Amino acid sequence: MYAQLVKSEGSKTREEMTPQEIAFQERIDRGERIEPKEWMPEGYRKTLIRQMGQHAHSEIVGQLPEGNWITRAPTLDRKAILLAKVQDEAGHGLYLYSAAETLGISRDELLEQLHNGKMKYSSIFNYPTLTWADIGAVGWLVDGAAIMNQVPLQRTSYGPYARAMVRICKEESFHQRQGYDIMMKMASGTAEQKAMAQDALNRFWYPALMMFGPSDKDSVHSAQSMAWKIKINTNDELRQKFVDQTVPQAKYLGLTVPDENLKWNEEKGGHDFSEPDWNEFFAVIAGNGPCNEERLGARVKAWDDGAWFRDGLMAHAEKAATRRHAAE
Amino acid sequence: MGAAIEAVDRAAYADWLQRVGDNALILGHRVSEWCGHGPALEEDIALSNVALDLIGQCQLWLGLAAEVEGKGRSADDLAFLRDAGAFRNVLLVERPNGDFAQTLMRQFLFDAFHIELLRALGKSTDLRVAEIAAKAEKEVAYHLERSADLVIRLGDGSAESHARMEKALKSLWAYTGEMFLDDATDQALAEAGIAPLPSSLKSAWDETVTAVLAEATLAHPGQSWQHKGGKQGIHSEHLGFLLAEMQFLQRAYPGASW
Numbered sequence: 001m002y003a004q005l006v007k008s009e010g011s012k013t014r015e016e017m018t019p020q021e022i023a024f025q026e027r028i029d030r031g032e033r034i035e036p037k038e039w040m041p042e043g044y045r046k047t048l049i050r051q052m053g054q055h056a057h058s059e060i061v062g063q064l065p066e067g068n069w070i071t072r073a074p075t076l077d078r079k080a081i082l083l084a085k086v087q088d089e090a091g092h093g094l095y096l097y098s099a100a101e102t103l104g105i106s107r108d109e110l111l112e113q114l115h116n117g118k119m120k121y122s123s124i125f126n127y128p129t130l131t132w133a134d135i136g137a138v139g140w141l142v143d144g145a146a147i148m149n150q151v152p153l154q155r156t157s158y159g160p161y162a163r164a165m166v167r168i169c170k171e172e173s174f175h176q177r178q179g180y181d182i183m184m185k186m187a188s189g190t191a192e193q194k195a196m197a198q199d200a201l202n203r204f205w206y207p208a209l210m211m212f213g214p215s216d217k218d219s220v221h222s223a224q225s226m227a228w229k230i231k232i233n234t235n236d237e238l239r240q241k242f243v244d245q246t247v248p249q250a251k252y253l254g255l256t257v258p259d260e261n262l263k264w265n266e267e268k269g270g271h272d273f274s275e276p277d278w279n280e281f282f283a284v285i286a287g288n289g290p291c292n293e294e295r296l297g298a299r300v301k302a303w304d305d306g307a308w309f310r311d312g313l314m315a316h317a318e319k320a321a322t323r324r325h326a327a328e
Numbered sequence: 329m330g331a332a333i334e335a336v337d338r339a340a341y342a343d344w345l346q347r348v349g350d351n352a353l354i355l356g357h358r359v360s361e362w363c364g365h366g367p368a369l370e371e372d373i374a375l376s377n378v379a380l381d382l383i384g385q386c387q388l389w390l391g392l393a394a395e396v397e398g399k400g401r402s403a404d405d406l407a408f409l410r411d412a413g414a415f416r417n418v419l420l421v422e423r424p425n426g427d428f429a430q431t432l433m434r435q436f437l438f439d440a441f442h443i444e445l446l447r448a449l450g451k452s453t454d455l456r457v458a459e460i461a462a463k464a465e466k467e468v469a470y471h472l473e474r475s476a477d478l479v480i481r482l483g484d485g486s487a488e489s490h491a492r493m494e495k496a497l498k499s500l501w502a503y504t505g506e507m508f509l510d511d512a513t514d515q516a517l518a519e520a521g522i523a524p525l526p527s528s529l530k531s532a533w534d535e536t537v538t539a540v541l542a543e544a545t546l547a548h549p550g551q552s553w554q555h556k557g558g559k560q561g562i563h564s565e566h567l568g569f570l571l572a573e574m575q576f577l578q579r580a581y582p583g584a585s586w
Contacts, residue, residue, distance in 0.1 A: 063364035074577040074586035087376035306367020312489025
């Protein structure tokens, strides 16, 4: 999940709502899509900007941990596939920024809020990719968790967001497959490769579980977002689904999920499993993860170093317009 | 095809194919270093496209090089298991990325050569070469369109973008001459009708570069000292570091399958 702890505005009871707000809620309840030019409560607009912005930021910051291995990919095929995947993430960022712009905020404004720390990106991208197996684990687990969240978001109430999700989901399933494919190669490779694969699973398992956000009982923003269909499932539902899907995949790889309490619970028809360390999660969100400084630093540097480039193009466009004007 | 192969020394042919393949590999690698760090999201995506095209092309060229060489090596073996002295790319493509102006100017100067080479290779007597060239030509036509357009816009942009582009041009110009030098390998390939003499591509390149620089309001550097050696395996210090990074996994875990 690329949006965590998104603060929701609003939370009005029906009695507190204006007739316009009631009509809006009824449209959502009927499953209608809200489109950019239509009236929407300010809280809905603001919450969506936060969520879509965080999602977009996660895509572009998410380029970095995997981009870290593009120049070290072990074969030409792997290099091309990884490059294509990381390029897709940039494309996802672009769709999502464009979708967010329909809510009346510019890409530059959103980026400024990322750079000054007002807006967040997913906690997962603050963990390092230390070996090639991590690239497999990121595709398998991180993209796997993202898909869990994004598939239902194709049905979200805001039209541009839902449509962006349809395109993104198609690409994400390719991403997850390429990750799992790397894991299969590693898990069936030399003893050293297998050890790298297990080590990657050990390090990424709990951070992947954290991607869904804290337990719903501690998640204050869920109810309003769910009423607006900005959020479709609860954090715990999605986390459970992810664990149930991933455990057999790990078994197939011959890898061990690093959780002594993991076991099948016949009664609930799902796995029992240990919670991640939420103190670690809040520390990472607060800026104290292993790579927060590098990740945000890299984005700020790219933006600052690129200022002359963007200004140069603007200057040329202005000159060209003046010349066209003079020629008329 | 068979006749073309017979007409040229196998080692010379494989060597020449590595020149073409290594140019694509090394430039593709350099461009891929930008992924996630570009000055705008659209640029990031476009650069990755260029890198992807070049890596795809290098797989075809190095695959053919391995086949012609006939020693049982693969394109991956050539990319990941040769040391710097066995690489045959021109010095221009191994120049460090520098700022975005440097990256862009390097791309333009190479694209303008690359397109002429591929056009000529489309008429190669070896159909395998002609086919790869035809596929690559479409991609490189786009690379050139994009790099030329940006050179013009940034050259004739702000005072700072102009200054940066001019600086990049000055620093890279001395690495352009090597692309057009003929040696014994080139002569052999040209005689067999497989490839053009590099010197024969110079006037078309000059024409493109002169026109684009003029529109970009950048001063043409004119005649100056030119470096050489890459095609014969004498590289700059930069290539060793690039390869140390690129080849790390294959070197650290020999024989593993990825």
